[in-house]
Amino acid sequence: DAGVTQSPTHLIKTRGQQVTLRCSPKSGHDTVSWYQQALGQGPQFIFQYYEEEERQRGNFPDRFSGHQFPNYSSELNVNALWLGDSALYLCASSLPGGRARNEQFFGPGTRLTVL
């Protein structure tokens, strides 16, 4: 049973460029959440996708956008990169809410460096 997978593992971009990160959820999960983790900080919620729609969004600008595909995999896109976007980007998958046990399972993350 594969867990949450993310690609690529590491990425280096320059300011102003655009980046796409990918996530495949754990088998049987249909909800995907994205988090940004700056160095020394806890992860910060970006947004969540369920049934191919964005259901919740954190305090991130419109430069951050996403998509969920029919197979539940997801992409995170960031436009007009700036230095402050350098971080570990984490994807987490889960079952739909309302269940007694509804933990989120995290992938290993994508380390993005913006130069």
Add this chain to the structure above:
Amino acid sequence: DAKTTQPPSMDCAEGRAANLPCNHSTISGNEYVYWYRQIHSQGPQYIIHGLKNNETNEMASLIITEDRKSSTLILPHATLRDTAVYYCIVRANFQGGSEKLVFGKGTKLTVNP
């Protein structure tokens, strides 16, 4: 903002119990207490969660005070591999989606040989 308060760091001797406290004085009646940990350079890992009763699983025990304003995560026999940042999170479960996790800075637990 995170709704929990945790000490920034703690130390524990290998083989001893590690007791990690968390304050969540503004917790609502429908909010659960979740614990995750993050080992260096990995994604966070779910440990345990509870509503008002104490909980135990193969990884840890969770003790929640009767007024639910604080809790303690207990690792009964800490090993070097338990060295990680431990996050205490309060979160509601609701129909139709999985509520986001709001992380604070957590507690950096160092298990010493």
